[in-house]
Ligand SMILES: Nc1ncnc2c1ncn2[C@@H]1O[C@H](COP(=O)(O)OP(=O)(O)O)[C@@H](O)[C@H]1O
């Protein structure tokens with residue numbers, strides 16, 4: 001299908017260029033490729049197969065007519081801090097050394113993109129291909145001053161790292177936060193990425209390149225809570241080496257638009273990847289989860305569990321692609337999408353896409369969509385439990401399968417409180 | 423306690439209850455018997471407030487109040503309890519949480535404070551013992567993976583916890599072996615007081631050997647066609663339901 005180009009991209013380029021200097025930590029070749037892609041292809045509309053239910057072009061046109069890029073400084077992030085974590089803060093797309101913790105953990109390095117070493121430079125843009133997607137191109141062309149988080153080989157980080165991406169603008173703005181996360185051989189880390197907008201209407205175009213080296217393990221959480229004026233596209237480009245393990249749990253708490261592109265390249269044998277997601281949406285929210293499990297080598301497994309509670313006129317999307325290449329024998333891939341529709345006007349679109357080129361594999365998917373179970377409701381009512389409490393109990397029961405994937409107790413409690421199920 | 427007058431109810435436009443009249447006073451046990459499909463569960467569900475059924479005529483007064491005007495949860499808070507013929511499995515909702523919420527909602531309704539955790543657990547222990555329910559079941563999801571007998575015992579356990587005024591037992595005996603039947607009956611008899619009333623719905627006489635009714639009614643085709651004392655149940659057992667069917671199948675509506 002031919003994606004028609006509109007002038008939205010040019011307007012963004014003009015607005016952002018006017019307020020930002022040249023991105024000097026990304027090589028010129030990548031920058032010009034990114035610009036070229038944007039100029040030629042533009043921001044995707046619903047004519048683009050991957051953005052069928054998520055017309056970002058139209059949303060930007062409608063909601064961001066006055067992109068002033070007039071940011072507001074953030075001076076405190078106290079209320080968002082976790083008690084037991086190392087905090088890293090990114091304000092309006094730029095890593096803030098002042099607001100971030102100074103704590104030095106053995107084996108943990110955090111370098112601003114301004115101070116990248118050769119290894120960091122070689123990773124930057126190596127995973128996220130600017131010619132693949134408009135938002136990768138946009139982020140590359142106008143990347144915020146991100147950071148390279150590196151966990152050395154043979155390091156077990158005992159404390160989770162909490163990255164707070166906070167946006168604040170006086171009216172309408174676009175930010176492009178970006179990072180590289182690298183977990184060295186035989187190392188283990190927990191990283192919580194938390195997206196918040198405190199003021200103004202902000203479109204966050206987030207990009208993370210994650211490398212999980214041999215026998216390393218990354219437990220990753222994404223908490224999306226940008227409020228009713230929050231719009232975001234989030235690209236995670238993850239690469240797993242031999243025997244690496246990656247588990248991400250994304251909790252979508254708020255945001256008018258949330259588009260997640262979670263791409264996992266499994267390039268080392270005996271690696272495993274798990275993606276879990278929970279969204280609870282209402283009003284006219286749009287949440288679109290696109291995942292890709294790219295099985296390139298034999299003997300790996302992947303697992304996906306996405307659950308949605310969809311109310312009012314909101315729209316949920318789950319599109320899960322499992323790609324099993326010719327060499328990837330003995331692949332074990334499973335995918336499940338379960339949804340509850342709370343209103344007649346709510347919509348869910350789920351689509352598993354299995355492309356399998358190897359012959360000795362186990363791949364399966366399951367999807368279910370239903371309403372709240374009326375007989376269970378009546379049973380609870382008949383014991384004297386009000387409709388309101390009965391509904392909370394049943395929704396909590398539904399969401400629990402995903403919430404239970406959160407092994408960090410402090411975070412789990414915070415999420416339960418935010419969801420209001422307990 | 424409860425007065426049912428000329429109660430008619432339909433589902434999807436089909437009339438199932440066709441004029442039920444029944445009065446149950448505090449301290450009494452009424453048995454309702456009748457062949458399959460005669461409307462016994464429909465009557466229970468209508469009294470408990472299930473929305474699938476439409477009441478087209480009649481009235482029900484429960485402790486002086488109009489029962490049919492109340493939401494299902496309010497009926498329960500007012501002291502009505504239905505032990506379901508087919509208890510519902512609710513994966514992900516723990517039995518204990520469910521009971522705590524139910525009990526505390528009722529207490530709030532009565533103007534009492536929530537129960538202390540310690541007192542609640544003591545009560546759970548005591549009532550579990552009464553119906554010989556395995557303590558492990560309390561921590562599982564409501565009815566999930568319970569055997570038929572465990573589900574029925576769980577109903578009586580909930581009844582014991584919530585301490586209702588009017589208990590409707592809908593075929594609580596079906597699917598129970600003789601031991602389980604004794605346990606359930608024993609539970610009911612222990613809980614019985616002079617301010618409570620029971621409506622015991624059953625297909626068979628055998629439960630009534632253990633829970634002795636003051637009155638027995640025969641429900642057929644959506645109406646109570648015959649009422650009597652406990653001897654009526656024995657007579658029914660001896661003759662079988664075919665006799666009743668023959669006698670009443672041509673009764674005009
Ligand atoms: N929810 C329902 N939808 C349609 N028909 C129903 C429903 N509930 C009961 N019925 C019908 O009403 C009649 C009485 O059923 P029920 O009350 O379950 O009888 P009993 O409990 O005496 O066996 C049956 O013909 C049954 O099929």
Ligand SMILES: [Mg+2]
Nearest residue numbers: 462463507593
């Ligand atoms: Mg029945």
